[in-house]
Amino acid sequence: MAARQGNSVLGPQSSALTVRRPFWTFSRRGSLTGYLLVIPVCAVLLTLVAYPFFYAIVISFTDRVVGNAGHWVGLQNFRYLWNFVSFKRALTNTLTLVLVSDGLKLVVGLSLALLLNERLRARGMFRSFILLPWAMPGFVAFLTWRLLFLPIGGAFNLILTQTHIHAGIIDWLGQRSTAMPAVIVATVWRGFPFWCISFLAALQNVPQEQYEAAKTDGANAWQRFWFITLPSIRHVILVVALLSSIWTANSFENIWLMTQGGPSDATMVLPVLAYFGLASQRLGEAAAVSVAIIPALAILVFIVAALLQKD
Amino acid sequence: MASVTQPQIGIQAAERAQVQSRGRVRAVLTYVVLAVVCLIIIFPIYWMVTISFKTPHDIYRAPSLVPHNMTLDNFRTLIVKKRFLTNIRNSIIVATSSTVISVTISALCAYSLVRFKYRFQGLIGRLILLAYLTPASLLFIPLSVIVARLQLGNSLHGLIIVYLSFSTPFSTWLLMGYFRGIPADLEEQAMVDGTTRIGALVRILLPLSLPGLVAVSIFTFTGAWNELLLALIFITSENKRTVPLGLQYLITGDTFLWGPIMAGAVFSALPVMVLYFLAQRFMVQGIAAGAVKG
Numbered sequence: 001m002a003a004r005q006g007n008s009v010l011g012p013q014s015s016a017l018t019v020r021r022p023f024w025t026f027s028r029r030g031s032l033t034g035y036l037l038v039i040p041v042c043a044v045l046l047t048l049v050a051y052p053f054f055y056a057i058v059i060s061f062t063d064r065v066v067g068n069a070g071h072w073v074g075l076q077n078f079r080y081l082w083n084f085v086s087f088k089r090a091l092t093n094t095l096t097l098v099l100v101s102d103g104l105k106l107v108v109g110l111s112l113a114l115l116l117n118e119r120l121r122a123r124g125m126f127r128s129f130i131l132l133p134w135a136m137p138g139f140v141a142f143l144t145w146r147l148l149f150l151p152i153g154g155a156f157n158l159i160l161t162q163t164h165i166h167a168g169i170i171d172w173l174g175q176r177s178t179a180m181p182a183v184i185v186a187t188v189w190r191g192f193p194f195w196c197i198s199f200l201a202a203l204q205n206v207p208q209e210q211y212e213a214a215k216t217d218g219a220n221a222w223q224r225f226w227f228i229t230l231p232s233i234r235h236v237i238l239v240v241a242l243l244s245s246i247w248t249a250n251s252f253e254n255i256w257l258m259t260q261g262g263p264s265d266a267t268m269v270l271p272v273l274a275y276f277g278l279a280s281q282r283l284g285e286a287a288a289v290s291v292a293i294i295p296a297l298a299i300l301v302f303i304v305a306a307l308l309q310k311d
Numbered sequence: 312m313a314s315v316t317q318p319q320i321g322i323q324a325a326e327r328a329q330v331q332s333r334g335r336v337r338a339v340l341t342y343v344v345l346a347v348v349c350l351i352i353i354f355p356i357y358w359m360v361t362i363s364f365k366t367p368h369d370i371y372r373a374p375s376l377v378p379h380n381m382t383l384d385n386f387r388t389l390i391v392k393k394r395f396l397t398n399i400r401n402s403i404i405v406a407t408s409s410t411v412i413s414v415t416i417s418a419l420c421a422y423s424l425v426r427f428k429y430r431f432q433g434l435i436g437r438l439i440l441l442a443y444l445t446p447a448s449l450l451f452i453p454l455s456v457i458v459a460r461l462q463l464g465n466s467l468h469g470l471i472i473v474y475l476s477f478s479t480p481f482s483t484w485l486l487m488g489y490f491r492g493i494p495a496d497l498e499e500q501a502m503v504d505g506t507t508r509i510g511a512l513v514r515i516l517l518p519l520s521l522p523g524l525v526a527v528s529i530f531t532f533t534g535a536w537n538e539l540l541l542a543l544i545f546i547t548s549e550n551k552r553t554v555p556l557g558l559q560y561l562i563t564g565d566t567f568l569w570g571p572i573m574a575g576a577v578f579s580a581l582p583v584m585v586l587y588f589l590a591q592r593f594m595v596q597g598i599a600a601g602a603v604k605g
Binding site for chain 1: 341344345348349351352353354355356358359362370371374375376413416417419420422423424427428429430432435436437438439440441442444445446447448449450451452453454455456457472473475476479480483508509533536537539540543544554555558559562569572573576579580583584587588591
């Protein structure tokens, strides 16, 4: 594309120039400048992303602790994790968190987007309103949700007792059965606006004529949704679902600020477990925790990268 | 003729009335659902704001949905006793510096990747996307080793450098989408008139993409402003804590500080939310056209 530009820029002079200066042509000079311009970002990516990424894999095969580089121990850390109860809990909890909360975000986000795509009064106002949880800093949102669930000072217990639905106080985040659902509710609340707004933007690009043609052919609302709406926003649904799964699987602050993985590992997830490993200075095992999900994560990342670059 | 068409019109009118009333029911239902959604969205925010103005007695002893005695004590405790302004200052330094650095180098990189043609260009673009998708939770352990080795631990400039790991790929990716949407004709004309490539970037492309640059800066700034995990790992002394870090230490420190914590939440959410609303139009467009769809 830039080569085409180069030609059109130089136009009639270019041939003369290339004859006189066969080596130092415009496009060569252009490509040199091009390389120079990407150097700073490439340096950042190599030192702060690529190098740490491979370094994490190396550390996960050593018994490194803080202050001691350690030795190569092969798969020992992974074998240890395989029998480590907290790791198994973290693995299943991470999976539950991703599947349930992203499933809910899909349902809520898509239904709301379909509602908002109707001809509505004050649609712009509703749309801005829906963005509120997403515009909020994550740490503010999850601190607030922790407060909402508190036994004393929390709003939900207050509402339950005042409306006489439930007489006793429920320690939502302090008991195993309710801690995970509570975290999921907060995660969905914070995350659904991104889904909804992405879907709404995609819906508004669906050509209106298709619906009118389907209507004259006698298709009902469900058929129009299934045969027109869904196929035209399929791409966006897939991209958003994959992006959100990657983010949710690696989310730290929702769990950290609400439960810190407790009570007794009921909400422990892999990033929090890795953080605890680092805090207890056992770098090898901590790195193994985060390296363990690289294969699954890599599949998601490569699919979403391919989809994003398809254009 | 007229007598034949008359009943048909009657039927049509009846049908139309039926359709209209069905439409009205649907509209009412739609608004009811939207109202419930708005309530669910607003309630946590309402609770955060009211708690920040309540006395400890009204928070724990006599809780109520509507605040009675409004007070500014929580904000006073937060700022005077907990030195929250130091946290704010640290966050402003870190977020501003990492935004300026990453938007500057990202603009150069995005310009090169969108407008130039050379070998490895596609590869670099793909690596930037992969870096954007690589989560910080995979990188924080090796980064902690690297930062310790470079003796950058527990310092704001160390944090600024580490934040480039997520802000740079993100802003480059967004800016590439934005630059691609701006036609190259003007730059080409300027270069015919003798402007250099860099001149075309500085004098033509950057002014034309100013709204995009502002939006990308806002997202990069808020990303750094909101970051908790890396700050938790790298900052150990109290006077270097950023805003999220300061607030997280308030919950682990004392159980009964929810008034000041929510005051801090209001304090730190307000500027960011205002910025987000200014940038939202761009983000929605970006989702529709560039940033998410490629």
